[in-house]
Amino acid sequence: MAVPEVRLRALNDRPLQPRRRWVLYWMTSFRRTRFNFALDRAIEHAKALGKPLLVLEALRVGYPDSNDRLHTFILEGMAENARRFAKAPVLHVPYVEETAGDGAGLLEALAAEACVVVGDDWPCYFVPRMQAAAASRLDVRLELVDSNGLWPMRATDRVFTTAHSFRAHLQKALPPHLTLPADAPLARLDLPTTTLPAAIARRWGRAPKDLLEARPAAIAALPIDHSVPPGVMRGGSHVAEARLSLFVSKRLADYPVARNEPEQDGTSALSPYLHFGHVSAHHVFAEVARYERWTPDLLGRSIGGSKSGWWKMSPAAEAFLDELVTWRELAYNLCALRPDDYGSLATLPAFAKATLKKHEKDPRPHLYSDEQLERAETHDPLWNATQRQLVRDGWFHNYLRMLWGKKILEWSPSAKHALERMERLMNRYSLDGRDPCSYAGYLWVLGRCDRAWGPERPIFGSVRYMSSENTARKISVKGFLAKYAAR
């Protein structure tokens, strides 16, 4: 099945170069070999042109926030991809920059031999800027492919401002887009093969084994921030797929209840894998559908945006898909369609802008510095434990993320400061940070995709308020507090 047109866009107006050596897939965000429309598209080109396929998967050292935690996770994924591509007639080039700037020119050198360059259409952080700059330098077409989620990001030009309106839209408009990328595109693939020309291999050779194996000594030698150690999760598609299968078979049924309890492993914890593309939302959806014995003909008619009853799956599966599809893809909608200000206060609804402004000068009984927040030195034990989990593990629970953000708003001089602080802490420590869902999460804290709440309070105005005392009454946190106590 051809990749749907709505998922494709050319980033420059350069021609295809059919006489050249290979088709190049520049893999930056969908770092996987399965359920990947970009890989499918690159294979389509290679087959149509009768050319080999080369996949460049690179990791730079000079990107903002590069540290041991992010590098280790990405490298574990690259090593897994190298193993999978090695079994197929595809040349995978895992390149790891060892000195800032060393990687410059590699993409251009490979593109100079390419009939077409295929890339990942991912809508935030430095990725779109990097791709636009590359597109203007190349003399060959750079085509981006959207393999982010079930809803193709550019199938609408409407920016949805509530989950309800987006859900209602999906219930009407999603069915024709429910085509999945290939489950196993490398199986029985028949393509001519190629090797890396000696001049390119000499200058930018494949990542050395100890780096690809993410050996601590090899990572320690890289010019990146070594003060953030690896998190508790191991990267790569293999781990992601195992986690997915365990979640669907053992935990999905309890998701509606267990998902709010940080002391239970009630959620999928797939967000780091979704973020780095080690697993795709389509794959997650396919596994849920298979477990539920669901087929598209079961889909109900639009039910006006109600949370459950549309998919015609179990309530637990529908609750999970509401997060994976409605909330996650609402975040992609924001970043794709507001590329210039998706991470700013400008995206807040009028009520939130007005109320936060009105209360900007309210006295703040607790004002903490960036360092106090980072070191979890506040008066609030639950917040401190949450911050420690972020710093130690590189991931934390949704319910506590909401509380974490609300308190940062309460303890910061302004909403703008709060937004910057959430972004800085998450960029540095969270495996799933720097993602559309990150920005959507910070902005939710400040009132986006939410309504006004009463009573009007200091600092928050009519933006939804949360307190640690209330949270501790609603969910169990005793074990959590003990686990993440100060050391």
Ligand SMILES: Cc1cc2nc3c(=O)[nH]c(=O)nc-3n(C[C@H](O)[C@H](O)[C@H](O)COP(=O)(O)OP(=O)(O)OC[C@H]3O[C@@H](n4cnc5c(N)ncnc54)[C@H](O)[C@@H]3O)c2cc1C
């Ligand atoms: C302040 C704040 C910051 C956040 N930062 C991030 C972030 O940096 N990266 C990130 O991926 N998510 C972020 N979220 C959203 C959400 O908290 C996480 O996606 C979720 O906790 C990840 O855990 P999980 O994979 O176990 O989720 P599950 O409950 O298993 O859900 C499956 C998937 O659905 C998506 N999802 C779930 N909840 C949400 C949500 N509320 N909004 C958007 N997508 C959702 C995620 O991709 C998630 O992996 C943030 C939320 C808040 C309030």
